[in-house]
Amino acid sequence: MAMEEEQTPPELRYLSGLGNTSFTTPRARNLRTWLYRIKPSVTHEPFYPRNPTNERLVGEFDRTTTVATPTQLRWRPADVPLHPGLDFIDGLYTVCGAGSSCLRHGYAIHMYAANKPMDGCSLCNADGDFLIVPQQGRLFITTECGRLLVSPGEIVVIPQGLRFAVDLPDGPSRGYVSEIFGAHFQLPDLGPIGANGLASPRDFLSPTAWFEQEHHPGYTIVHKYGGELFSATQDFSPFNVVAWHGNYVPYKYDLSKFCPFNTVLLDHGDPSVNTVLTAPTDKPGVALLDFVIFPPRWLVAENTFRPPYYHRNCMSEFMGLIYGMYEAKADGFLPGGASLHSCMTPHGPDTKTYEATISRAAANEPSRLSGTLAFMFESWLIPRVCPWALDSPCRDLDYYQCWIGLKSHFSPPAAAVDDENE
């Protein structure tokens, strides 16, 4: 500490720490940042419940707030703007989630549709880390560590407790957000892939310090705490950090930098090979939340059904589409839309995709999947769904129909028929 204070220029009066691991967390996992501020964050009026609140935000997933359903769910994209004058805070709505922000175990999946910059206010999410996936419209995000311009095709992680404000340089905007309670995102281990591949640490970009110091009467700090919103006023901007150092910081990542691996001979690889970031549970290899992408790539497997296999398993899969078409759905899954296939709920390619795949003469030729970017938030914890998501006019109530036409292509081998007739 002594050294840091010596290095602090004389006009900087306040040093504040932001940490998100216990002091004694092992060094490799310890997260903390020192912020050199013009005025400390503590200088504000008391917190009050925010009025109006945002009733479509959930932080505790139980029977009083949400519904359990094993049904395959799909939503068409929401129109933006939903209402005139929605900023990122009011445009955010929870779709599903599991666990509890207060008990620090679980996650929430939100979407947003916003058309107004956050003006004279910032958001501090005391509940968890946000991983934001813009789908339409860039986000210009001012944080206590500096500013980041995030375009569709990029993602941004805002760590728990860091104040930030979202401006919308392109106007009406929408996208997806996953929020994790009690864990942080990290790069997946690469196992036998080796030292290179998938997302590379050098491509994760954090901002440099940026500050404003004008008097700002009535500035509002909105605090998300236990899934509920509180607000407090102060007479200065929280973006008054003139320098910082540490590893508890926001970062963005351009998904086109991802180096995908895939099968080069036969069989369909599991989607875990496309994990960009993972938030672990304390069970080895079991994710609280994996962020997985399905990027453009070559498909070269031989004698293999190349689209995703039909399956059900212990993980629950929320999917979104940033642009293009997803390889397993010929129609109905649109950019800005979403789907949810929960634990042990069967799903897979729709009838059109299946029929088109098996009738393609050159099925063994290399083919390139281009102009597409889908993603999945995958979790071991079983999600409960918000009532407004189930009742939404965007919900595709006929989703199940996309598989109803799948017919048997099995014809018993001649010998088996003969045996039966004997």
Ligand SMILES: O=C(O)Cc1cc(O)ccc1O
């Ligand atoms: O269900 C999905 O579309 C996602 C998915 C893709 C894939 O290639 C393999 C498994 C899987 O769950």
Ligand SMILES: [Fe+2]
């Ligand atoms: Fe799946």
